Amino acid sequence: MTNIAFIGLGNMGGPMAANLVKAGHSVKAFDLVQASKDAAAEMGVGIAGSAKEAVAEAEVVVTMLPAGKHVLAVWADILPTVKPGTVLIDSSTIDVESARKAHALAGERGCLSLDAPVSGGTGGAKGATLTFMVGGTEDAFAKGQPILAKMGRKIVHCGGAGNGQAAKICNNMILGISMIGVSEAFVLGEKLGLSHQALFDVASTSSGQCWSLTTYCPVPGPVPTSPANNEYKPGFASALMLKDLKLSQEAAQAAGASTPLGAAAAQLFGLHNAWGEGGTDFSGIIHLLRGRGEA
Ligand code: NAD
Numbered sequence: 001m002t003n004i005a006f007i008g009l010g011n012m013g014g015p016m017a018a019n020l021v022k023a024g025h026s027v028k029a030f031d032l033v034q035a036s037k038d039a040a041a042e043m044g045v046g047i048a049g050s051a052k053e054a055v056a057e058a059e060v061v062v063t064m065l066p067a068g069k070h071v072l073a074v075w076a077d078i079l080p081t082v083k084p085g086t087v088l089i090d091s092s093t094i095d096v097e098s099a100r101k102a103h104a105l106a107g108e109r110g111c112l113s114l115d116a117p118v119s120g121g122t123g124g125a126k127g128a129t130l131t132f133m134v135g136g137t138e139d140a141f142a143k144g145q146p147i148l149a150k151m152g153r154k155i156v157h158c159g160g161a162g163n164g165q166a167a168k169i170c171n172n173m174i175l176g177i178s179m180i181g182v183s184e185a186f187v188l189g190e191k192l193g194l195s196h197q198a199l200f201d202v203a204s205t206s207s208g209q210c211w212s213l214t215t216y217c218p219v220p221g222p223v224p225t226s227p228a229n230n231e232y233k234p235g236f237a238s239a240l241m242l243k244d245l246k247l248s249q250e251a252a253q254a255a256g257a258s259t260p261l262g263a264a265a266a267q268l269f270g271l272h273n274a275w276g277e278g279g280t281d282f283s284g285i286i287h288l289l290r291g292r293g294e295a
Pocket of ligand 1: 007008009010011012013030031032033036051064065066067070074091092093094118119120121122236237240243
């Protein structure tokens with residue numbers, strides 16, 4: 001049994017903390033929102049009065065927060081209370097620069113640290129089937145891996161500090177771009193009189209094959225489990241896709257990488273969100289490409 005502190009009990013953090021309890025760990029958690037604390041408490045998570053109180057006896061600290069500024073503020077707040085040698089794991093999706101700053105803060109306190117963003121969404125958080133993309137030293141990874149394994153199915157060590165976040169935004173940039181590409185093909189097929197099923201049958205077994213087509217098909221029918229069959233209910237919300245695409249563009253600018261399709265994808269998802277679609281699944285971008293107003 002490990003003493004774990006968990007800060008950030010939202011849609012993802014709440015069920016992740018509950019899975020650590022189910023695995024037999026002692027979890028003390030904190031969130032700013034009472035409803036999130038109540039929901040976590042119902043799942044057996046111990047609730048502390050503050051983030052500092054949560055971490056006081058912790059051997060491992062996990063944070064699951066909205067953005068880089070929240071992670072840096074929470075880590076700066078708790079680190080003076082955290083015991084040297086503690087392993088800090090941030091599983092939020094944040095910018096690479098803030099992730100590397102967080103690692104540096106932990107290092108100053110004599111703590112080990114990992115950036116460990118996830119894919120798999122709320123379903124993966126509940127079912128403990130998340131994929132973790134992890135950045136940090138070998139030593140930190142060796143200590144953090146058994147904890148992550150209780151919340152996820154696949155844990156990939158991507159290299160040093162910040163490389164987990166780098167892997168996450170590169171992957172999601174591919175995803176955003178490929179979903180737009182697949183959607184464009186269906187829209188063109190419609191105009192050319194091609195049925196959705198015929199295009200799917202060809203492209204899914206040809207060189208157009210990709211996850212956005214075969215698992216997450218943006219039109220109803222060919223893949224019965226895709227959100228398109230459920231009125232584009234998430235799924236993976238368009239607002240989160242836009243967040244990740246923006247992070248990819250910030251990183252590309254800082255690193256001097258040329259990502260013109262990533263930039264175009266960010267623009268298109270920005271428009272889609274501005275039309276009030278931030279809460280629907282990102283595969284609904286096909287509506288924007290058809291022209292709004294058309295089914
Ligand atoms: P959420 O908004 O539901 O949860 C964030 C929680 O952090 C909230 O409950 C909020 O009250 C809490 N919080 C904020 N500041 C705090 C502070 N100073 N102290 C304590 N608690 C604080 O968000 P989420 O959907 O759980 O996502 C969390 C992270 O995971 C984000 O970075 C998101 O991009 C990433 N992510 C989300 C999904 C998803 O499907 N929801 C998938 C992959 C990655």
